[in-house]
Amino acid sequence: MHIIEIYRSLQGESSFAGIPCTFVRLAACNLRCVWCDSEYTFTGGTKMTLDEVEQEVIRLAPARRDGNQNRLELGTPAPGALVEITGGEPMLQERELIPLMQRLLARGYTLLLETSGERPLQNVPQEVHKIVDVKCPGSGEGGTFRLGNLEALTLRDEMKFVLGDRTDYEFARDFTREHGLQGKVNTVIFSPVFLKNPTAQRDSSNCQLDPRMLAEWILEDKLDVRLGLQIHKFIWEPATKGV
Ligand code: SF4
Numbered sequence: 001m002h003i004i005e006i007y008r009s010l011q012g013e014s015s016f017a018g019i020p021c022t023f024v025r026l027a028a029c030n031l032r033c034v035w036c037d038s039e040y041t042f043t044g045g046t047k048m049t050l051d052e053v054e055q056e057v058i059r060l061a062p063a064r065r066d067g068n069q070n071r072l073e074l075g076t077p078a079p080g081a082l083v084e085i086t087g088g089e090p091m092l093q094e095r096e097l098i099p100l101m102q103r104l105l106a107r108g109y110t111l112l113l114e115t116s117g118e119r120p121l122q123n124v125p126q127e128v129h130k131i132v133d134v135k136c137p138g139s140g141e142g143g144t145f146r147l148g149n150l151e152a153l154t155l156r157d158e159m160k161f162v163l164g165d166r167t168d169y170e171f172a173r174d175f176t177r178e179h180g181l182q183g184k185v186n187t188v189i190f191s192p193v194f195l196k197n198p199t200a201q202r203d204s205s206n207c208q209l210d211p212r213m214l215a216e217w218i219l220e221d222k223l224d225v226r227l228g229l230q231i232h233k234f235i236w237e238p239a240t241k242g243v
């Protein structure tokens with residue numbers, strides 16, 4: 001597999017936000033979102049075997065089996081048990097990624113998969129929590145979500161829309177309603193775009209879309225969605241990598 005980095009941090013932008021997590025960041029992406037903060041994943045990376053990736057994940061934080069299943073059923077994994085597979089676009093390495101996910105699940109890890117949903121998702125193990133980032137028009141990659149992937153979603157999964165302006169918001173609102181996302185997935189997240197070149201300020205001045213405005217639109221339209229902020233960009237300086 002081509003790996004950019006494997007590291008420990010806090011999960012930053014899903015219903016697992018704030019929980020310590022091991023990130024496995026895979027190289028390469030087939031999209032070019034205008035506000036992408038992960039361009040360093042587009043090329044390069046270190047070639048690692050499945051064994052090497054698995055051992056590094058275990059070294060950083062072993063899965064804890066004791067009581068983990070009970071906590072999982074309540075929606076809270078035990079500390080050390082959470083792993084997020086991200087990129088780039090991880091599903092470009094599907095052939096190696098599926099066996100890796102199966103190995104980590106067998107060891108008792110709780111797995112999150114961050115993907116744009118452009119590649120087919122039907123082979124992802126059901127136990128994995130898919131976090132599907134549907135691209136909005138302002139990303140420059142609108143229309144890339146594969147509609148057939150709606151069939152692969154379960155109540156374990158999350159759908160996310162990263163919004164730069166009112167046009168993006170209306171796209172996300174209409175998509176959510178049209179496809180009945182609330183009944184399909186665990187949560188739908190509306191998140192403001194962070195500026196591509198943020199200042200060192202750890203506050204919402206770096207959001208392209210004011211979170212307060214987004215909150216007011218959500219309330220006005222009576223949407224049953226979650227406003228998501230990338231909390232790692234409020235904890236560490238927004239341009240910091242590997243957090
Ligand atoms: S899909 Fe993700 S990694 Fe790829 S260009 Fe868009 S934001 Fe960047």
